Amino acid sequence: MPRYALHALAAAAAALTFAVPAAHASEARDTAAGMPLAKADACFTCHAVSGAKIGPSFTDIAKKYAGKPEDDAEKSVEAGIKDGVKGTMMMAHPSISAGDLDKIADWILSLAK
């Protein structure tokens, strides 16, 4: 198969992955340390990888920070999780360890890459 055809196929596959919410995209990331932590902390009660639930999807949160310096984005996401967002259903999570916060934030931010 000529190279350009492969490219077209890859692009089509990428577009499909994007259009069909998550199943495959998220599977590829199941190995990332942050996702099982987010599951264990019940984050998925209100968030999904894609598609809004009670809260915005983790992918949309990641997109909000896309293009910002990585350190700033990570700090903001970690603070959002730890302190919550006042006046919303996003409660504070003071008992999540710094190490776990870091992993969860890394995983969330990886979703827009």
Ligand code: HEC
């Ligand atoms: C009871 C529902 C609920 C639970 C549980 C919950 N969230 Fe949220 N979360 C929300 C809502 C609603 C928002 C949107 C807040 C707003 O309007 O800015 C949000 C926003 C966020 C944001 C974006 C903060 C920002 O910087 O704007 C992050 C990151 C986030 N949640 C991560 C998590 C993680 C990680 C967990 C698990 C430890 C979690 N959430 C658990 C409801 C929830």
